[in-house]
Amino acid sequence: MPKRGTFLLIVQTTVLANATNLASQPAKAEQYRHELSAAGVLSLMAAAASAGERIPDSLGAAEAASEFCRFMLDHLREDEERATGRKMEPPTWLARA
Secondary structure, eight states: OOHHHHHHHHHHHHHHHHHHHHHTSHHHHHHTHHHHSHHHHHHHHHHHHHHHTTOOTTSOHHHHHHHHHHHHSHHHHHHHHHHHTSOOOOOTTTSOO
16 A cells, blocks of 8 residues: 555544544543544544645655644644643644645
């Protein structure tokens, strides 16, 4: 499977697992409803489809998917920002040109 397809498969699976996990926790389900809704998932997957075209040759599909999800899924980004004490910036390849 080409790198872009592998990236999209990993991101899609992560988004689905993330939604299941958050939905099972009422407080988090409410807080992150924007990610769990159909519109939220559609937006995330549209961003993933676009980002999949910009993955640098030096970055593997799994690494790119990890970077994408850690930045684009709000609770993962917020957890990392709390842990490091600094605002997380998007990977350079993810930022739209």
